[in-house]
Amino acid sequence: MWECRRKNSRERRESEECGGTPAPPPSPPPPPLPSTSTPTTTATTNVPLPSCSNATTCKSRSKMKLDISTEMDFQAADTESERKYIFADESNLLEWVTSIARCKCGKKMKIKEECAVGMAKTYVARCGQCNIEQQMCTSQGGVKKSCRYDLHRRLVRGALHSGGYIAVRELCATLNMHPLSEKSYHQIAKEIQEKGIEEMERAMEKSRAKLHDILKERGDENEVKEISVSCDGSWSKRGFTSMYGFVSVIELTTGICVDFVLLSKYCKVCDNLGAGQQAPQHDCTKNYDGSSPAMEMEGWRRLWERSIEKCKLKYVKVVSDGDSKGIAAVKRLAIYDVEKQEGINHVSKRLGTALLQAKKVGKLGGRKKGALTQDKVMRLAHYFGKAIKQDTTVEDMKKDIFATLRHCQSTDAKPQHSTCPDGKYSWCFYKRSVARNVPIPSHDKKMKTFLTEKVVAKILPIYMKVATNELLEKCKGDTQNANECLHSSLWSELPKTKIFSLQRMRYSLYRSVVRFNHGSTTMAMAEGETGKEILEIRKRMDRKRIARSVMKIQKKEEERKHKIRKVQKEEEKLQREGVTYGPGTAPVI
Secondary structure (H helix, E strand, C coil), X not given: CHHHHHHHHHHHHHHHHCCCCCCCCCCCCCCCCCCCCCCCCCCCCCCCCCCCCCCXXXXXXXXXHHHHHHCCCCCCCCCCCCCCCCCCCHHHHHHHHHHHCXXXXXXXXXXXXXXXXXXXXXXXXXXXXXXXEEEEECCCCXXXXXXXXXXXXXXXXXXXXXXXXXXXXXXXHHHCCCCCCHHHHHHHHHHXXXXXXXXXXXXXXXXXXXXXXXXXXXXXXXXXXXXXXXEEEEECCCCCCCCEEEEEEEECCCCCEEEEEEEECCCHHHHCCCCCCCCCCCCCCCCCCXXXXXXXXXXXXXXXXXXXXXXXXXXXXXXEXXXXXXXXXXXXXXXXXXXXXXXXXXXXXXXXXXXXXXXXXXXXXXXCCCCCCHHHHHHHHHHHHHHHHCCCCHHHHHHHHHHHHHHHCCCCCCCCCCCCCCCCCCCCHHHHHHHHCCXXXXXXXXXXXXXXXXXXXXXXXXXXXXXXXXHHCCECCCCCHXXXXXXXXXXXXXXXXXXXXXXXXXXXXXXXXXXXXXXXXXXXXXXXXXXXXHHHHHHHHHHHHHHHHHHHHHHHHHHHHHHHXXXXXXXXXXXXXXXXXXXXXXXXX
């Protein structure tokens, strides 16, 4: 009965986390988003956003990738998956077992601890009359006086994803348990990492094979397929002195990380050599000899060099930022033609950085009305990115970009809304009021991003410099958000404030990539983690990941629909009541 209740509760919880019952077929997309005041949180065009009312009509990228992983062949190792471990009070447990333990002759058996190896202990039950002994170990998989117990392997595997040996030591100290020695910990950790890297590499090969199948279903029959990717790098330490860095390539349509490269310019043996000393034979961990900032450029070069041989892919279109010379290094290789596209977020950031610099140098800030504040800079950069994202032609992009700037310097005496979009759902309150045939509100009340003509004249050259035809032609609406998400997944496991070995970096990077591609369940199965509870916990993590992603899409859609309904209700009231306030509305008596 209790098992049945737990099962029903678990099924109900899974249904709630995954969004409940399947949603009905999608309805036609509603009109574009209106704005209630200024262009603070809206776009600069009237192009309607796609309708994503539920997980069925518009799947999130996480859900798409996890759906792909369910079709892939990953099998967990078969090693007694029902074995579980518990925390127990040793004194109470031994007292209870001693009270019920009986020999065949009927006499009570004495139980005592024979040996302890780390957290694993061996107990012996002896009968004083028959001299019969029976042994019991608290963990399986090890031998006497050896640290290779299943309990230790699981403990070390968990510590590698949290706080390392310090976490193990503090846990044992808190629970008053015999700790695992540091030497044994590092020996087991090395074995887990080496085996885990091999298994994760196989998982990466399966990911690439699945990507090839998807591209083949779309009509690409070539052996070496052409794809569009986003490429970005990250470092293990802030600043420009990091010893480790990596560069990743992610396919744009599926969000699968196709390949990555880890660079290291540190080797303990080589760096400790004196002048004129010859390095002894050792496993050198240095695979890069150059500066830290140049790691990203070198990573680009290596990824493109092996793209055909290793992945059977050509990265013909790449979304990247403009803060490295990676694309220049790739074009110098001349392996195949590569087209660079600009990421919208980085283009907006470029404008924001230039505006902040102009604010500081030109003394455009302050508390006066119409001054250029940091909050206004962020808003202007946001408008800039929206104009690029929701337009398709360069002319439309430039028109909407400069429309936001003219809108921000408008006043009641001198309105400048000629280039703002028309219509009842325009983000411009002036054009919206004209279309709805209602009195135009005061600019002082509606304008929250107001700039004086002097400030606009100072920042106009910056807009002209950033919004060039050459740059806007490279903006196709894509971003590097997927790469940033992968970076966050890795550095949440390996904080940048701490130092880690290259082996630990490589192991965690493989785990992060497989988890990013196909979820925690697939990662656990690929790595060989076994146990019913392990897989249940991993599945729950994946369900929560999907639920968060879908909820985010649903929340945006609900906010969008709420604004539309609000405007529509206001229009109905105006049509029903007529004009009740404005110049000349009072009757002549």
